[in-house]
Amino acid sequence: MTFTENLTSWYSVNKRDFPWRNTTDPYRIWLSEIILQQTQIKQGLPYYQAFVKRFPKVYDLAQASQxxxxxxxxxxxxxxxARNLHETAKHVAFELDGVFPTSYSExxxxxxxxxxxxxxxxSICFNEPKAVLDGNVYRVLSRYFGVDAPINTTSGFKVFRALAQDNLDVQNPAMYNQAIMDFGATQCTPKKAACNTCPLITACTAYSTGTVSELPVKIKAKKPKNRYFNFLVYLSKDKKTIVEQRKANGIWKHLYQFPLIESEKALPYNALKDRLDSELKVDFDLxxxxxxxxxxxxxxxxxxTKFWIIDLNQLPQKGISIAQLSHYAVPVVIENFIKDFNF
DNA sequence: AAAACGGGGAC
DNA sequence: GTCCCAGTTTT
Incomplete structure (x- = not known):
């Protein structure tokens, strides 16, 4: 059996059941694919279900607010x-009469x-013979064919895209693409690959050369940068606080947050106290x-991240009631604080 | 070509 | 801690 035949045979037995596998509706396939970009199914599944329930048709999503x-x-x-999802929904609903494009190039x-x-x-909706290339596919192909080109370089991408397309089952691209991804996700895993039960073991280059744990090759990421965030949690006597929307490019664009002071390093209490004294010009407790x-x-x-509580009689600017806070989209670090603080 | 973009899970 | 995840866009 060929690589491709082996894979589809494995899939016929080991296929996992997901809601997006019971439809070829382009809206739902598109929605699932956007949600699952760089996201494990376990994390994305509840979001897919919530979106389908809240926005059953592309027109529903198009009519929503950002x-x-x-x-x-x-x-x-x-x-x-999410921002692109919404834009594309509006484009499809209002300019394409609610009909998704039907070809790869469109x-x-x-x-x-x-x-x-x-x-x-x-491939999934229109049976176009285009091979997918995701993290799972890189791993399976690099190991089976023993390819050590780095997957996160332009040259590596070309090598693997050609290899992926060469091995595609052109008679059933929908099944093949999902088969190789499922295989990578559950059998040919990043660590502790299940080689002992692998149907491809006899022809796997990495297995025969003992390089399974070394493939695929990936250029290492740089060290993350340290940043120091000071969120100002205003709290007035009439149960209000201040939130603002992040407008700039960068992390969390268009999400909401408490007013933020970013500092070069940890901000001392007195430095913030003095700054707020001169800005607020009213009595407050920090x-x-x-x-x-x-x-x-x-x-x-x-x-x-530091969360500074500022108690005062009256907000220095227009705010929102604490009760409204839960309606705003906020970063996880803010959401965690809100739950913990319990206002 | 490289960097930016989130958060959670596996080990 | 490190690496990875049904990648895309911007610089």
């Missing part, structure tokens, strides 16, 4: 996905849809909520 979409996306990360033009996602939708910095770790940044 704030509502971001709120439903809250906690999933990579928030540009799908690729949609915001948030790259090579992987266009291939996935084109205290640090967390004695230890909350270190919120992102892929490229470690955020050393």
């Amino acid at each position: 704030d509502d979409v971001l709120k439903l996306w809250q906690g999933l990360g990579y928030y540009s996905r 799908l690729l033009k949609l915001k948030g849809v790259g090579d992987y996602t266009a291939s996935a939708i084109a 205290r640090l909520y967390n004695k230890q910095d909350v270190v919120h770790k992102l892929s490229h940044q470690h955020l050393h």
Whole structure:
């Protein structure tokens, strides 16, 4: 049996059941693929179910506000996905009469849809013979064929894309693409690969050369940068606080937060007290909520976070009632604080 | 070509 | 701690 035949045979027995595998509706396939970008199924599944329930059709998503979409996306990360999701929904609903493009090349033009996602939708929904190339596929191909080109370089990408396309089952690209991804996710795993029960073992290059744990090759990421965040949690006598929307490019764009002072290093109590004295010009009580910095770790940044509680009679600017806080999409580090603080 | 972009899970 | 995840966009 060929690599491809072996794989589809394995899939016919070991296929996992997911809600997006019971449909070829491009809206739902697209939605699942965006949610699952750089996201494990275990984490993404509840979000998929929530989105389908809240927005059953692309038109429902198109009519929503960005704030509502971001709120439903809250906690999933990579928030540009949610912004692009909403933009594309509006584009499809209002300019394409609610009909998704039906080819790889047209799908690729949609915001948030790259090579992987266009291939996935084109193959799963329209049987177009385009091989997907995701983290699972890199791993399976690199090991089986013994390819040590780094997967996160342009040259490596070309090698693997050609290899992926060469081995695609052009008669059934939908099944093949899902088979190789499922195989990578459950059998040919990053660590502790299940070689002892692998149907491809006799022809696997990495297994025969003892290099399973060394493949695929990936250029290491840089060390994350340290940043120091001071969130100002205003608290007035009439149970109000202040939130603001992050407007700039960068992390958490368009999410909400307590007013933020970023400092070069840890901000001393007195430095903040003096600064607020001159800015507020009213009586207030300042205290640090967390004695230890909350270190919120992102892929490229470690955020050393302090939450400062500012009690005063009246807010210095327009605020919102504490009761409304739960309606705003906030970063996880803020959501954790809100739960812990319990207002 | 490299960097930016989140958060959670496995080990 | 380190690595990875049904990647895409921006610089």
